[in-house]
Amino acid sequence: MLRQRVITAIALLVVLFAALLAPGAWPLIALLTVAAACALWEWLRLTWPQAHPMAPLAATLALVALCAGGAAWMNMAAPLRFPAIQIVVNHWLVPFVSAVWVLGASVIVVQGNTGVRGSAWLCVFGVLAVLAAWAALVQMFVLHGAWFLVSLLALIWAADIAAYFTGRAFGRHKLAPRVSPGKTWEGALGGVVASMLWVMLSAHWAGSFGALLMRHWPAWLVAVAAAALGALSIVGDLFESLLKRRAGVKDSSGLLPGHGGVYDRLDALLPVAPIALLLTLGMI
Template identity: 35%
Template sequence: MLKSRLITAFILIPVVIAALFLLPPVGFALVTLAVCMLAAWEWGQLAGLATRSQRIWLSILCGLLLALMMFTIPDYHPFASAAIVKYALGASLAWWAVALVLVLFYPRSAAFWRHSCTLRLLFGILTIMPFFWGMLTLRQYHYSVNHFTGAWWLLYVMLLVWGADSGAYLFGRALGKHKLAPKVSPGKTWEGLIGGLVTSAVISWLFGKYAPLDALPLSLLACSVIAALASVLGDLTESMFKREAGIKDSGHLIPGHGGILDRIDSLTAAVPVFACLMLLIFRAI
């Protein structure tokens, strides 16, 4: 299992970085749209959709919704200033605040949504749609001035999340004794969380020192810490829904890594939260 995970990671990471820097905005949007449609397909299982046809329709409807939203924004209009994007990113803050409460009070909190397919589908929309707009908004940032500025910012967020995840795994394996959320994800520990945040802080410092980023230092630090914490919440939230659905992985698309949601669960929280804080609230870049 570990061997297949490493091989897949060594293949996927260069592909993701190449997509960030080499694809034009339209191509990047289409790839992100495809990822979100696959995520919606997998979320259908978490929402309780029993048949393959229902999940296919959910994936198609998700793609159509996101595509129609894109068509409402004029060409070359900055996404961050579009009202529909502001609402989507703002909704992400509200949703992840609610998700935090659901995780903290699980399994009692599940009594409110366990038997409601509609609510679980709504939770899926609030997870996938802001992620889509966070990805596109960061990638398009200052594109008319420098085609790669947004790619650097997206890579920064991804490295923060990957650092938090890897650091949590390594520190948790070596030092973990105190469970973080045993009823949601028994393997996660407070030691792992702290180790992940330390790893993210080192990555943030190194990236800020050597990468071409231009942001207010204190605002960047605050947004980075919140984004790293949000990534942990994204992971825990998906684990909570998988536990209720009685499944280990959201899918089997990626060898050794499970499904698309298993790979982007942390990013679905970190990317829109970071974009909303940096662009709309702190206006740090």
């Protein structure tokens, strides 16, 4: 199992960095589109009653829409030709999804309500959340480049790794026992601190997410923003755990051997990406 997990992780990293370093933006946009389509399919599997006759059709239509959107964004002039698209995405979709993550998903996770109802609303939010994260990642890559995106992803990786090891070493108080019994407040604090330290450290390297924030904000405010993003990455992880417990499954799918599904790998990124975009809009 561990060997399979390591092989899959290495393969995923190779594909990701190959897309990031490839000439032109289309390889990464294509990769993000495929990943978003898979994650959305998995989200709908967790939230939409499988017996419902419309479930397969809805999932198929959502995947087609994402692939069509990806094809459109591969043309870098598309946002300039259709400025209304960016207005809708950046002024309506991304802020709305960000607010739901902060004010809605966070509350549900803290309450540990694994019996939360409203499959239709969870499905709608899933579509909007994946679209917002996808659009945010594409725009940040196009505007700021590969290193910027890697430094943002590293914030999430730092939070996840630090939360795991801090929780193992010092964890005593359960964070959300009805959602994810293994997570503790101590681990969450370690993850938040690690994300903050990473952003402050990477701010010394030109072109990073932290460097862009430091050019426009005082250091203390950058630290607060980094801590907030680290906390939101944990919320995203816990929210997926809630959906899986609600559906009675261990993984979102079996698409990634040893890792479960694509959504299992992207759960922390979904709330972080749109809010990171909001923090950096207008910054060049």
